[in-house]
Amino acid sequence: MSGNLLLKIGWRNDDNLWLGINPEAVEPIREFIASIGSYKLSEENVRNVEAWLKKNVSHFYDQRYNSNLPRFRLTKFWNHLGDFDLIANRLIMNDYCNPGGDSVIQSMQTSVSNTMRLYNAFQLYG
Amino acid sequence: MTSMALEDRLENDTVSPSRLEHNGTTYIRSEYFEDGNRIFFSPLDFALNGPNEGTVIMRTEGPYKYKVKMGKKHYENNSDVPFMCEVIITMEANGRPRCKDQTLWVVIEATDVAVEKFRLRLNQGSASYCYSLQPQFFLDKGLCMMTGSDNNDVSIAFSIVTGIPKEHIILEDKA
Numbered sequence: 001m002s003g004n005l006l007l008k009i010g011w012r013n014d015d016n017l018w019l020g021i022n023p024e025a026v027e028p029i030r031e032f033i034a035s036i037g038s039y040k041l042s043e044e045n046v047r048n049v050e051a052w053l054k055k056n057v058s059h060f061y062d063q064r065y066n067s068n069l070p071r072f073r074l075t076k077f078w079n080h081l082g083d084f085d086l087i088a089n090r091l092i093m094n095d096y097c098n099p100g101g102d103s104v105i106q107s108m109q110t111s112v113s114n115t116m117r118l119y120n121a122f123q124l125y126g
Numbered sequence: 127m128t129s130m131a132l133e134d135r136l137e138n139d140t141v142s143p144s145r146l147e148h149n150g151t152t153y154i155r156s157e158y159f160e161d162g163n164r165i166f167f168s169p170l171d172f173a174l175n176g177p178n179e180g181t182v183i184m185r186t187e188g189p190y191k192y193k194v195k196m197g198k199k200h201y202e203n204n205s206d207v208p209f210m211c212e213v214i215i216t217m218e219a220n221g222r223p224r225c226k227d228q229t230l231w232v233v234i235e236a237t238d239v240a241v242e243k244f245r246l247r248l249n250q251g252s253a254s255y256c257y258s259l260q261p262q263f264f265l266d267k268g269l270c271m272m273t274g275s276d277n278n279d280v281s282i283a284f285s286i287v288t289g290i291p292k293e294h295i296i297l298e299d300k301a
Contacts, residue, residue, distance in 0.1 A: 019219055082277055089278035093225070093263045102267050109274040 006036050006101035007091065017090050025080030029087050032057055032077055036104060049107040050114065061115075068115045069122065081116065085109055157289070161185065165289030169232045169258045172288055173199060173208050185287045191218040194287045197229070202237055209235040217283045228280045229262035236296045245270040246296065258294040259284055 011017055012030055021029070035057045039049075054061045054068050060077055062069040070078040077084070088109050092102045146153040157165040163185055166172040177183050177196040184193050197212030210233045217224040233240050236248060236256065244265070246256045257271050261280040264271055281292035 016224065019224065081274075085274035085277035086279070086282075089275060092267060092269070093228075093261070093278060093280070097267075102269055106269060106272050106275070110272055113273040 006039060006098055006104055007033075008096050008098060011091060011096045014094075014096075017087065017094060017096075021083045021087065022080055024076050025083040028075045028077035029080065029084050031075075032060065032084070033087065033091070033105075033108070036101070036108070039104060049104060050111040053108065053111055067118055068111065069119050070115055078116070081112060084112065159185070159289070163287070167290075169234045169290060169294060170207070172232060172290060173211050173234050176288070183287055187286060189220045190224075190286075192216070192283045192287050194284055200239075202239065207234070209233070209237045210240055213284065215280050215283045217279060225279050225283070230280050230284055231260040231262065232284075233258050233260060233296055240296075248296075256296045257281075257292075258296050259290075259292055 012034070018026055035053070038056060039052065050068055054063075059074045060071060062071045072078055088105050091097055091105055097105060142155070144155055146155075159165060163183060164175075166176060177194075179196050179198060182193050182195045184191065186192070193216040195214040195216075197214055199208035199211040201207075202209050210231055213230050213232060215228045215230050216226050231244070233244065236246055240246065241248065244256075244260050248256060255271050255273060255275065257276050259276065259281045260271060261278055263280070264275065276292045278292075284290070285292040
């Protein structure tokens, strides 16, 4: 029981949802998405998913930087971003999102994409 | 050491022209999957040379079975080339339906109708995600496709059956 307002109950253990996902990726993705449970939807914070993620799933991010950069050692999440996108889209397709939940899920996808883009730029240009 | 052009290295009979003229008709080479299904070059190729309306094409890959049924083709301004078409996607895994009769829009040209319907953001560089493959479920929920949205079961199933990449972007400078 998650008490989650943005996602409906049952998504964590729906076999249909996790079909074909790399077993190594399941737990990190579940943990990352489950963090949405403490997200309070409002006009003010819907655009601030990035900062909110860094604070609420802090071990996914390198805290030495102001911007969101991935932290690889504590989670395998960043190695399976294709699976994360697939799960995020399945949550939307299979009606697991309550009103507003699908927008936050999409914002999480954008944030993750931006994080990796920034990381790659950081690697290239320092 | 003398250099040789690639043309010189190849035997004459191994050169495969990409176009063949025969009895006044131009034939373009195609690629096929091992199971005989045609690999389509683009959404336009699929719309023009793909299945007729109501026809189903299928592929099986491991425990997964994919069906793509051609739906209605949409035309504009008396053109004989559709600017978008509907396809119905069904996917089974181990005999159990995974997604059933999901509508997917294959957008061939970004006409005004297509831009408005799918809220396409053209000419915005990497900020725009004008995917050619637009699943209906995003529209049903009032969403538009964003980064990562192409990685969904409906687009993947279509991509596996037709060979068209799920990331295919609508071309804007097409003649």
